[in-house]
Amino acid sequence: MKPTAPLPAFQNSKLLTAFRLAGGTEAQFLTCGTSTLNDYELDKALKAGVDLSKSREFFERAKGLLGDARFSSLVASYAEAPGNSREPTAVLISRMVEAVNQLPKKYIASIPEDGAAPRPRQAEFSLDFAAEKPAAASRPAATPAHSIDCAFSPRRQRTIEKKLEIANAIQTVPPKDREAIAYSSGALVQANLPHSNPGNIPLWERRNGGFTFRLVVGFGDDRDPLTQEPKRLGCPYGVMPRLAFIHIVTQAKRTKSPRIKLADSFYEFLTKLGVSDSQKNYVAMRDQLTRLLGAHMEFRWNEKTTLVTDNNTVTENKTFIRPSPIADDCALWWTENSKAPKQSSLFECFIELNPRFYDSIIGTANSRSFAFPLDFDTISAIKRSSLAIDTYAWSVHRIYRLMRDGEKRVFISWRDLHEQFGADYNSPRMFRFKMRQTFSTIGCFWRGKFNYEFDMRNGIILGPSDLPVDPNGARALK
Template identity: 30%
Template sequence: MTDTAQQDENASQVDGGTKDAQEFGAEQNVLSLTARQKKLLDTAEAVRTRAPSELSFGIDFLAETCLPISDPGSDTRIYSRRNGKLYLEIQPAHIRNPDGSSEFVYPYGSAPRRILIWCITEALRTKSAKLYLGTSLKDFITNKLNISFGGAQMQTFRKQALALFRASISITTVDEKGSLIEDRFEDFHIAQHGRLLTHVGNKGNNPKETESSYLVLNQSFYERIVGINGKGGKAFPLDMRAVNAIGNDALALDIYLWTVLRVYRADRGTKSVTIRWERLHSQFGADIQEKKRFKQKFLKAINKVGILYPGLNFESDRQTFTLLPSVLAIEVKQAKGNARQLRATGTNG
C-alpha cells in the first residue's frame, strides 16, 4: 500500500518512467516548457525508443554510498556515509593556490560525479591507467564532459577536479560473524599523479597543442574498474544520454546510479528490494537533516530518474521504499557488446 499523501505529491511512482513522463508532460503547457524540461522529455523518448550508441560507467562503492552534494566545509574533518555494513569516508584534499595560499577542499556537487564517470569510462575504453584530459581544463570540460560553463566558474572546476583526484577515500566493511569480527578496508586517492593545465586569463599563456593535461589513476582504483587476475572489475554500465540529461542534479545522478546497480543485483530486476527510509537517509541524506524533507526530495528526484529510466518501477509507504521488479537500464548483451567495442577502439592518445 503506497503512502496516500506521497501519492498526491509525487504522481504515480509505481508505474515508473513512462507514466511519469506522460504526467509530467500533461501537467505542463507545451508552450511553457523550459529548455531543460524539453531536453528531459526528448531524452526520455530517445531512451524508450532507441538503444544507446554510447555507454558510460559507474563504480560500485560510489553507487552504494555518495560524495557530498554540498560543501561539508573545511571544518569537517571527515565526511562519512553508510549503507548497511559499508562505510565511505572522505578526507578533503589540500589544494595549493597560485598565490601561495592553500585550503582544504571536498569534492562535492555534480562536477566531481561527472568527472568520475568519465574517468571510469575512459579507463575501460583505453585499458590504461593514464588518461589524457585534453590540452586544458576548459578543453576537458567542454569537449570530454560536454558541460557548458562560464569563465567565472573555471576556478571552481579546477578546485573540484583537484579535490576529486587528491582527496583521501576510505572504503570499510565491518562484519561480525559470531565471535569473529572481520574488518575489510581500502584506502586510496583517485589519482596517483597528474598535470592539470588551467587557463583563467583573457590573454597570454594559452596551452600549446603539444601540451596536455593528464591523470594517472591510483593502481588500486584502476584495478577496481577493469579487474585483475581474470576477475571482473566493479564498474557497471549507464546510459550516457540519461547522465547528460540529469546534468547538475547531484542527488538525481546518485539515485540513477544506485537504481541501475540495485535493479541489476536484484536477480537482474526480477526481485523486489525494500529499504527503510532511515537507511536511505543514512546513504543519501548527508545534506538534508530533516527526514521528512529528505523523503520529499528523494521522491522528487527518483520521479525525475524514472522519466529517464523507463523500465524502473517503485513504490513507497510511510516506513519503506521498494524497488519493484524492473527492466534493466542496460541489457547485459548490449553492455558486453559495447564493452568489446570500447576495447576495440581504445587508444591512449
C-alpha cells in the first residue's frame, strides 16, 4: 500500500464526496490511502478499453477505499460486459464512485481517523460475491453471481450524479453568482420545530439553556361535530415548514418590506423552494404552510446577572419575551384543484408579516437583526432531512458567532445537542450515530473547509471554518 497523499484531481474529489455521502470523513478517506493495481486488474481494465495513463491514481485510491476483492470484482464485471459506451474510462469511474457511495456503515465505522495504520485490505468484509481472491490473469474470471452493479438502479445513479454536480458547483461558483444566498432567523436556530408529527397537541416547547421557544398551535375553520369547537390546524413539522420559513425570511430581507408577495401559482412556489411538483408535495406543503402561518410563536430569554457590592451580593433575573405570530394577514389564492397546481391565481397571494417578527429579521435602531445568510443550494441538497437542515443552519450560525467573538474553538456536549436536536431520538447512541452521519453529509456540500471534530463520548468541537456566504453576511449578527 502506498502512503496517503493530498487530494489532487477532480476525479478524486468525486471519490471524497461519494465517501462523505456514505457517512465517512476526510480523515478516514486519507487513512485508506492508495493500493497498487495488480496484473489481473490491469489486464481487465485494458481489455475493457480503460485509459490508465491519466486515471491510474484515481483507480488506485478507489481500490484503497473499496478493498481488493470488491475492486477486482467491479473491474472484472465491467470487462466482461463493457456495453457500447464510447467512454469506457468515464463509465468505470462512475461505477467506482457509486460503489464508494454504497459502502456499508459498519465498514466505514471500522476505518480509523487518527492516522493509525489502515485496517487489513483483503479480509475487512465480504458481500458474498467476491470472497475468494481473483484468478490469475491467464484464467477467464467468471462474472460474480451478485455483482455490485445490481444494487444501483438508473434512478439511484442519476441522484448520485446530480448530487456530485451540486457539490462541485458549490465549491467552484460563489453563492452570489448562483443566486443562492438565503436567510434564516437565529431565534429559530436555538430551538427547532419538530422533525416528525407530534400529534394533536396544543403547544410545542423546546428549551436551550436560558432560551425557551414555544409554539402555540392555531385554529382552523373546521369545527368538531360534537362540541362545535374549532379544530386546531396542527403543529408544523418536517422539511416543508423549514423551507417555507427560510423563503419568508429571505424575501423579507431582500425586499425590506413586511408584505411578502408569493408566487402566482403553487407550482411556481414549490419551484422556488426546490421541491418537485408532485401531488404529494402539493398537499404536504399547503398543509404545513397553513400550520406555520396559523401558529403563534413565543421566544423567551432568561438572563441572570450577579452584582457584588460592599455589603452583599445581589442577583438579578431578567426575562425578555417576544410573543408574536409570523403573519398578521395572508392570502393564499392558489387553485383548489390539486391536479392543476400550475394554474395561476386570479388574485395576489401574499403574507403580511407581524411587525415584531419583521423587526427581528431586519433589525431596528433599538434591536439587532437575528437573520443570517445561508447557501440555499446546500439546503436543497440536504432537504430530504429536517435534521440536516437544522444542523446546517445551526453550524453556520455558531461559526459566525465563533468568528465574530474571536474564539478559536467551541465545544458542545452531547447533552446540549440532544436537547436541541434529539426530540425524536430516545436512544443517545442512535442520536450520536445520526448526528455523525448528518455532519458528514453537510461537509459534502459545505463551501470550503468545514472544521469539526467528533468525540463520541463527550460531544462535538467546532473550529474556524470557511463561511458558506461572503463574510460580510456576518454583519447580521452584530
